[in-house]
Amino acid sequence: MRGVIERLSDEGLGVLRAGRREMLIPHTVPGDTVEVLRWRRKKRKPIATEFKVLEPSPIRTEPKCPYFGRCGGCLLQHLPYKEQLKFKAEKLSRYLGMEVEVLPSPVIYGHRNRIDVVISTSGVGFRRYGTWWEAVDIEECPVFGETSGKVLKALREFIEEEKPSLYDIRRNEGFLRYIVIREGKFTGDVMINLVTKEGNLPESFPDYFPFASSIYWSVNRTESDVSYGDVQRFWGEEFIRERLDDVVYLIHPNSFFQTNSYQAVNLVKKVAELVDGERVLDLYSGVGTFGVYLAKRGFKVEGIEINPFAVEMARKNTELNGVSAEFHVRSDRDVENLSEYDTVVVDPPRAGLHPKLVRKILKDEPERLIYVSCNPKTLSNNLSQLREKYRVEYAVGLDMFPHTPHVEAVVGLRKFDI
Numbered sequence: 001m002r003g004v005i006e007r008l009s010d011e012g013l014g015v016l017r018a019g020r021r022e023m024l025i026p027h028t029v030p031g032d033t034v035e036v037l038r039w040r041r042k043k044r045k046p047i048a049t050e051f052k053v054l055e056p057s058p059i060r061t062e063p064k065c066p067y068f069g070r071c072g073g074c075l076l077q078h079l080p081y082k083e084q085l086k087f088k089a090e091k092l093s094r095y096l097g098m099e100v101e102v103l104p105s106p107v108i109y110g111h112r113n114r115i116d117v118v119i120s121t122s123g124v125g126f127r128r129y130g131t132w133w134e135a136v137d138i139e140e141c142p143v144f145g146e147t148s149g150k151v152l153k154a155l156r157e158f159i160e161e162e163k164p165s166l167y168d169i170r171r172n173e174g175f176l177r178y179i180v181i182r183e184g185k186f187t188g189d190v191m192i193n194l195v196t197k198e199g200n201l202p203e204s205f206p207d208y209f210p211f212a213s214s215i216y217w218s219v220n221r222t223e224s225d226v227s228y229g230d231v232q233r234f235w236g237e238e239f240i241r242e243r244l245d246d247v248v249y250l251i252h253p254n255s256f257f258q259t260n261s262y263q264a265v266n267l268v269k270k271v272a273e274l275v276d277g278e279r280v281l282d283l284y285s286g287v288g289t290f291g292v293y294l295a296k297r298g299f300k301v302e303g304i305e306i307n308p309f310a311v312e313m314a315r316k317n318t319e320l321n322g323v324s325a326e327f328h329v330r331s332d333r334d335v336e337n338l339s340e341y342d343t344v345v346v347d348p349p350r351a352g353l354h355p356k357l358v359r360k361i362l363k364d365e366p367e368r369l370i371y372v373s374c375n376p377k378t379l380s381n382n383l384s385q386l387r388e389k390y391r392v393e394y395a396v397g398l399d400m401f402p403h404t405p406h407v408e409a410v411v412g413l414r415k416f417d418i
């Protein structure tokens with residue numbers, strides 16, 4: 001099959017059409033002329049696994065990363081940033097049924113504050129695009145920035161000198177599995193978390209990373225390919241810090257934090273701009289990213305979150321910033337009277353709001369809702385349910401994830417009088 005890529009799919013893959021048949025081609029852009037040599041089905045859709053770009057599209061740009069096209073991390077580095085924003089705005093507008101602008105990330109390389117690097121017999125880097133077993137060896141990740149190069153160089157020295165075994169995912173053998181690198185972009189703090197199978201870590205490990213503020217060793221005893229485990233030991237600081245505007249947050253290896261700090265500042269500011277009244281519920285509050293920021297602006301905040309460790313972190317963040325806010329461990333299915341709040345902020349996982357919560361919102365009718373979403377599809381489904389009693393007053397996209405097809409949305413809703 002050959003032809004010209006006509007558009008990008010929602011997942012950021014080029015779409016090649018022949019009659020009614022569509023084929024997805026990774027790492028291509030609209031206007032590329034391509035020839036498909038091999039393909040397979042993925043989630044019932046045909047996807048090219050081997051192809052040639054016969055004539056590149058005039059809109060292509062040079063990817064900054066030498067591993068682009070092989071590494072499974074970024075899909076869109078070859079699409080000019082302006083075009084990436086256009087693609088995301090069109091996608092979001094289509095799902096929301098209204099024109100929505102996407103605000104650019106202030107920084108489009110070096111913006112990520114976390115990367116999870118695979119350590120394996122096939123390489124130290126990221127999974128090769130389209131595989132779960134192979135890794136592309138990398139020296140530095142441009143979307144994370146220089147520190148990744150320093151950490152990987154030190155890790156390679158450690159491996160060369162101490163000769164620990166590397167993990168073989170097919171056999172579930174070997175000691176070193178992942179190194180997770182995190183950096184406070186506004187504080188300069190660096191955390192590394194080495195994830196291993198059970199075994200002995202040479203005492204010298206932390207000596208290789210004198211520039212890190214915090215060094216962790218975690219053990220993943222399972223066969224699951226995950227980049228976290230039980231904390232075995234740590235050296236240096238227990239937490240690193242990140243600052244968003246005037247609020248400081250603690251980061252621990254086992255806690256989530258928004259991955260693009262430069263754009264996360266705009267995200268918390270946008271939510272704060274949309275809040276009405278005095279009493280705010282931060283639902284799905286995580287480590288208190290919105291709640292603590294809003295408490296600092298004088299709002300009376302309560303947070304609800306299912307993960308007890310995240311709640312513990314949110315409480316620590318509250319104390320660290322000298323504000324008052326309450327965070328509770330609770331499920332979205334068990335929220336109490338929502339009419340007590342002037343504004344309810346929701347930032348659910350990709351699956352969106354639980355149906356029970358949607359019914360609860362429609363019953364209790366809090367005046368103002370702010371919906372933060374990383375999945376336009378579930379956002380769109382939830383909005384169509386909420387429209388029974390709410391109108392969308394405002395919607396904007398924020399590009400938290402340059403070079404990927406993902407887009408974050410913030411929607412302000414208000415209850416209307418029937």
Ligand SMILES: C[S@@+](CC[C@H](N)C(=O)[O-])C[C@H]1O[C@@H](n2cnc3c(N)ncnc32)[C@H](O)[C@@H]1O
Pocket residue numbers: 256257258284285286287288289290304305306307310330331332333347348349350
């Ligand atoms: C997209 S994250 C938002 C985190 C936070 N707002 C932030 O910006 O850091 C979604 C959060 O929802 C929490 N969560 C998942 N399922 C939940 C449930 N059933 N009830 C309450 N919280 C839940 C997760 O633990 C996670 O912290």
